[in-house]
Amino acid sequence: MKQLATFIRKEFYHMFRDRKTLLILFGLPIAQILLFGFALTNEIKNSRIVVCDYAKCGISRQLTEKFAANNNFIVEEALLSHHQIEDAFRSGRIKLAVVFPLDFEDDYQHLNQAHVQLIADATDPNTANMLTAYATNIIMEYQNLSLPYQINTETRMIYNPELKGAINFVPGVMALVLMLVCVMMTSASIVREKEYGTMEVLLVSPLNPFMLIISKAIPYLLLSLVNLIVIILLSITLLGVPVNGSLLLLFLISILFIITALSLGLLISNVAQTQQTAILVSLIGLMVPTILFTGFTFPLENMPVVLQWLANIVPAKWYYTIVKSIMIKGLGFGAIWKETLVLAVMTCLLLMISFKKFKVRLE
């Protein structure tokens, strides 16, 4: 036990004396949350739209106010002809036009059904899609609240009614940061001992190799948990993404994922002879698949089947799914036990392989 404590202290010395790396480790999650949350968001804010209210009835007024109150839109009210609307689009002054036709009031009073025309600038199809979705959403919400009749629509946004981009990114960033810190740092710190020749001295000493691995893992486990807390705090305070499910469950699953990542790092350290190799292998072999195949940057459903299969062997994919379920959908263990099982089996396999491969003797 004393050996272990001595050794863990040594690892902390290494960690805290390497100021630059430490800065990266703590700065990274913050930078990523801020980047993904604000800069790289696929949410569209402050788009200029025009509302042409020909109906001028109570409902169209209230709806216009709703549009104006929404922070996705900057509303300009004008009675434009179709021609003028086209001009406004062409000049790029507006992204969306909402038109309440003259017979709007008539229609809903007599036919129980009315139409609002949404015209979007589809040169950027994603933006157009998003904007029409926001607009439809506002209309639907209003209608559900204050009108006695129901109009069925095709659009249905569950879990993310405000189409918040951050909701998708926060679990993704969590997976990414944990992967990066654990895999890269553990593998680099073990390989560094090989490079400097201290590993040889440790292997000649009576120090148990198992203890060596544990003492390498514990500081990074703690560091990752600190990172996790920072990410969750930032996402609650800055991005308004709440943790709907159990915080304890989230942490337990995260610890499992951290262990997965640590065992991957260990595996890499067995293969790599220099720190550069270790870092490169971690970056290319793990970061890229994590970004591509977890589903937080590109939807997995749109990928070819082969790639979807490939995604299944990326541990981060399972972690991402679990975190989304807990954080956003607020689900309990019952809903995620399958994914957790997959992750646990992966971890066991990886740990077994890396412990077996960890060379107690030099060859």
Place this chain on the structure above:
Amino acid sequence: MQKDIVIQVNNLTKCFGDFTAVDTISFEVYRGEVFGFLGANGAGKTTAMRMLCGLSTPTSGEAAIAGYDVYRQTENIKKSIGYMSQKFSLYEDLTVAENIKLFGGIYGLTNQEIKEKSAQLTGRLYMNDQRHKMVGSLPLGWKQKLAFSIAIIHQPKIVFLDEPTGGVDPVTRRQFWNLIYDAAAQGITVFITTHYMDEAEYCNRISMMVDGKIKALDSPSNLKRQFSSGSMYEVFLRLARGAQRTSD
């Protein structure tokens, strides 16, 4: 000298594929001896030494270190030996005191013992002012003297030194050898590999390794007589001339 055998090696062999790095070597080392293990680059010195330290499993043959078998009792061997590799082997981003504490801890010394040893050690090396300096900032010669002192901090039966004095000036090397003699006087057996022929003269006995085999083994003066040479350098050249392997 009392002839307590601490290292007993019989027909020890190590093959990598069809390359025989160490070829049926046999020798004995006695307690308190300074035993020089000489040979050109690639002669198999380091491989042989690694087998003796339990870092590498022999292909065949027998060896006992401090009475423990190299195949089955490596854990006991590890407790009985100290080791200093040709690569510098302390942590450069830890201070002198922290390195001493770490290795003391690894070898199971109590805090009290570590404190005493630490004071004794830095005192002997005139490094009291450097205790809280990072090891990385010390000159190479100091680092090596420190590494040696730490390698014997737990009073091992044997200390293995793998080319410990590479790149150090002659004065520091002389000081290093004084430390080695001190250790030997305390009964610690010193097993040292070296390239420097002047250092070979300092050893009690030396073995000359050529192409994985031990070609000569005796005291420096006997070897010089045997090969009718004036210096160890000549002895080495005569033996190494027959080598088939080129240096690596």
